[in-house]
Amino acid sequence: MRDWAFVGRAGELARLITTATDQRRGGLILSGAAGVGKSRLLREAVATLDPGGYAVLTAAASVAACGLPFGGLAQVLPPDPPAGLSQAGLLRWALDILRAEAAGRPIVLAVDDAHLLDPASAALAHLLVRQGATLLATLRGAAPVPPPIGALWTEGLVGHAELSPLDxxxxxxxxxxxxxxxxxxxxxxxxxxxxxxxxxxxxxxxxxxxxxxxxxxxxxxxxxxxxxxLAPSLADLVDAHIGGLAPAVRDVVELVAFGEPIGLPSLLAVADPAAVEVAEERELIRVHGDGRRRPARLAHPLYGEVVRRQCPVSRTRRLLATLADLVERTGARRRDDLLRVAVWRLDSGTAQDGARLLDAAAQAFGRLDLTLTHRLAAAARDAGAGYPATELLATALLLAGRPHEAQAALDRGERQDGSADAASGRPVALRATVAFWGLGQAGAADDLAAATVTEPGAAAQVRAVEAVMRLQLNQLERARELTAAVLSAPAAGASARNLAHCAQALLAAASGHPRHSADLIARIQADAPAWWRDSPALHFLLPVTVGTRVSVALDLAALDEILTAEFADLAQTGGFGFGTGWVALLQAHSARLRGRTADALRAAEQACAALSAHGRYEGLGHAARALSAAVRGDLALATSAMASAEAAGGACERLFYPWHATARAWTAACAGDLTGAVRVLTELAGRLRTDGFAGYELLAWHDVVRLGRAELAADRMAALVAEVPGGPAAPLLLRHARAAATHDPGALYAVARDFAAHGYLVFAAEAAATALRLFRAVRDPRALAANQVLADALAACDTLGTPPLRSVQPALTSRERQVAELAAAGARSREIADSLFLSPRTVENHLQRVYAKLGVSGRTELAPALRSLPQ
Structure with missing residues (x-):
């Protein structure tokens, strides 16, 4: 890992290179914090300069050489200067040597860590710039600068820029x-x-x-x-940034390290104001403008890690207690003050009652910070907060992918709390939830069905959890019965009703009613405070429902909205592996529709990693990986991923059979078995029709269209679009089917343009390819326009290898391609012949074969036709 590809900094690199190659600019000095990338940027810029055109002199100043005359530029000067010269004479000697070595080429002097240059070297650099050389240099941000170097930019001889941290x-x-x-x-x-x-x-x-x-x-x-x-090298690196601290300044840094963000008035109330000023001047802390509070934070997150680890235990406990007292005295006005005080009290060993710890744990859970929720809920349980603490602890462990620990927490809670909460039904429902979503035990649904819960509200909660289990097991009739029973029960609480609404929303999405599904989802999300802690099953079902709605509807705008929403960030950073996996699956789906197949494959791999760490639904990740690979034409990967999907799919994935079957069909198509692929899809469509999943069925039939059998699909697709509202893409899918079934190239061309306008670039490319093939068959001049749409769509996509696209990509020999590309660029036959050492007649023969293969009539049509070919 010593060397890695140079990334980012494109603008800064371009500026350095432009400065180096434009003698009028004099040079550019970059300053910035240690480790921000100044040296690498300088090396990359210098590496682009042609030694034949420039005399490039590179030097790295150092502490060891800063006390020696010309020590900073020893790498570019002879080792033995003439004896007896004055300082001015030595300077003139060095200047003459460097100019002689340049032999008339422009001099570019690149100096890393120029703030460490000795006076003689700094004077030489200054003089070189004055005599026409270019200086590229780096400086440590807060370090003193040698006067000759500083004078260069104050006098306007060179530019100066601050190198910001990477975004x-x-x-x-x-x-x-x-x-x-x-x-x-x-x-x-x-x-x-x-x-x-x-x-x-x-x-x-x-x-x-x-x-x-x-x-x-x-x-x-x-x-x-x-x-x-924290390896020693990392701790040493941070220590070098912090340096030796006076006791009062260390107190300030430690208070901020444990309490950030801490309001400046609060910090000044418990620390020496002069020490606070010193800490800010040394850029150890930063005070931000945020209304009247003006919070102070450490200048770098790693400062806090090192300071906290180096702080003795006794002082740590004292500082945390001080911070807790300070916030409590000011009234804990901020939203997260309760959480912060609870953590400080817990870590300092000062008194804290179970109820406050439980409230803090609930706040942490609201952020999906599962690690902190686990810690606080366990402390609340130990402080006597009872079954609610056990429930929250088990929920956090379940969502974090630790179901066995969740089960153990429930066992311990049952021993401690007895059966006091049994009448509520919550222990029964939670234990079944852990078994089903955590351990993958499909029998948990039967356990719930057999449970005896007499209290009506509790019974509704148990039935609601069973309903979503039956749904995921694809036991649809029983799921619908239970859902209806819950919603008709007067005693059903918010958690039970929202579970039932979520089941309805998922069924609506699969059935082709995305707007109704969206309305139900919005109602559930608005009611989140009522169920967030009490319904862990909903944390699993709701992401599935939201994802199903936008995926089945092919709603790209809604997909983008979800992927930028708060839940996506919370799931990815809070340790909720299942949520992370679902976000990655949606990213893969969105990228695949847009033709960004490399992004789709990466997202599918992230889904596999997240879902395998969680322990459930890994098969869905592999199915997405197989589908993405198949669309790219990568048969080996598609086949292996599909095998993994089949092996990993468990009982809890039965509801997701459409995605598995779709991946299976496209894997077969990738292998060239179009008949087998169509058979898989038609069988899938029949099953979906039986289950009432019209939304999924429309997608299955459209895949049949894409694989060249539109005559099998068009009538049923028309019936589906007439029966259910569908998503924004439904009318386009039907138009595609009708145009393909009637072999109407004009209609295919029109729908291809509309697919592209809506962002469905894979569909656009496939429809345009089919139109192009039909136009070429009858020598229709509209082939040029279809070719242009195809070329534009493919230009916006990554690698695509679906059957419709393979059918219009004739292979050109390397010589034919050379000739065609030159002709497309405007070269005449004689010019092509001369550049390739061919005869003009041979060039014309090559071009005629290219025209025949590509179905074009002349040179004007070559450029878009060539862009539609694989590179």
Missing amino acids: AAGSQELLAAMLGGPVEAGSAQRLTELASGNPLMLRELVQAARGGGEMTRAYGVWRWTGRLT
């Missing part, structure tokens, strides 16, 4: 480059936040995590356990 996207790209593969979204976010845009910090974090066994890889995706390993 989140650049940091995550660098992280993937360091590890040689994609990183699970939550892990990437946490690591890049800790590094705070500093590449050196990120490298040390990753090295420490890998060395400590805290980075694991599954399905090609890296995942961090979240346990921070």
Whole structure:
């Protein structure tokens, strides 16, 4: 991991290169914090310069050489200067030597860590710039600058820029480059936040995590356990940033490390104001503008990790108690003050009652911070908060993918609390929930059915949980009966009713009624405070329902909205593996529809990693991986992923049989077995019709259209679109089917354009390809327009290898391709012949064969036709 691809910084790199190659600019000096990437950026810029055109002089100043005359530029000067020269004479000697070596080429002097240059070297650099050389240099942000170097930009001879930390996207790209593969979204976010845009910090974090066994890889995706390993090199690096601290300043840094964000007035009330000023001046803390409170934070997240670990236990407990007292005295006005005080009280060992700990645990659970919920709920249980604490603890463990621990927590709670809550039905429902969604025990639904719960409200809750289990087991009739019974029960509480509404919403989505499904989902989400803690089953069913609605409706706008919503971030960063997996599945679906097949495959692999860590629904991730690979034409990967999907699919995945069957069909199509693929899809459509899943059925029949058998699908698709509202794509799918069934190239061309306008680029490319084939068969001049639509769609996509596209991609020989590309670029036959050492007649013969293969009539049609071919 010592070297990795250079990522990000495209603008800064371009500016450096432009400066180096434009002698009028004089140079550019970059300053920034240690480790922010200045040195690598300088090396990348210098590497682009042609030594034949520029005299490139590179030097790295150091502490060891800063006391020696010309020590900073020793790498570019002869080792033995003439004896007896004055300082001015030595300067002139060095200047003459460098100019002589340049031999008339423009001089580019690249100096890393120029703030460490000795006076003689700094003076030489200054003089070189004044005489026409270009200086590219880096400086440590807060370090004193040698006067000759500082004078260069104050006098306007060179430019000066501050190099900012990498943004989140650049940091995550660098992280993937360091590890040689994609990183699970939550892990990437946490690591890049800790590094705070500093590449050196990120490298040390990753090295420490890998060395400590805290980075694991599954399905090609890296995942961090979240346990921070501070290797000595990382601690030393942070210590070098912090430096030796006076006791009063250390107190300030420690208070902020344990209490951030802490309001400036509060900090000044418990710390020495002068020490606070010193800490801010040294950029150890930063005070942000945020209304009257003006919170103080550490200048870098890793400062806090090091300071907290180095702080003695006794002082840690005293500081935390001080912070808790401070916030409580001011009235705990902020939304998260309750949570922060509870954690401080817990860690400091000061008094805290179970009820407050439980309230804090509930607040942590509201953020899906499952690790903190687990900790606080366990403390609340131990402090006597009773069964509600046990319930929340078990729920957090279940959602975190630790069902056996959840089961053990319920066992312990039952021993401690007895059967006091048995009448409520909640222990019965929760234990079954853990068994079903955590352990994959399909029999949990039968256990619930056999449970005797007399209290009407509790009975409704038990029946609601059983209903969603029956739904996921694809026992649809029983699920519908239970759902209706719950909604008709006057005693049913908010949790039970929302579970029933969620089941209805899922059925509506599958049945082709996305608007009704959306209305029910909105009602459930608005009522979240009433069920968030009490209904863990809903945390599993609701993401499935939301995902099903947008996926079956092919609603790209709604998909984008979900992927940018708060839940996606909470699921990915809070440890909710199931939620993370569903978000990744939706990302794969969205990318696949848009033709971004590489992104789709990466997202499917992330889904596999997240769902395998959770322990359930892994088969869905493999099915998505198989489908993405099949669309790309990668038969080996599609076949192996499909085998994994078949092996992993359990009883709890029975409801998702449409996705498994679809992946199976496209894997067969990728292998060239179109008859088998169509058979799988028609059998799937029949089963979906029996189950009343018209939304899924429409998609299955459209896949039959895409595989070239529109005559089997068009009439049934017309009936479906007439029966159910469907999603925004339904009319387009039907138009595609009718045009393909009647072999109408004009209608196929029109629907291809509309598919592209709505973002369905794979469908657009396939429809355009079919139109193009039909136009070519009759020598219709509209083939050029269809070719253009196809080329534009493919240009916006990654690799695609579906059957309709393979059918219009004739193979050109390498020589035919060379000739065609030159002709498309405007070269005449004689010019092509001269450049390829051919005769003009041979060039014309090649072109005639190309025209015949591509179905075009001349040179003007070559460019779009060539863009529609695989590279």
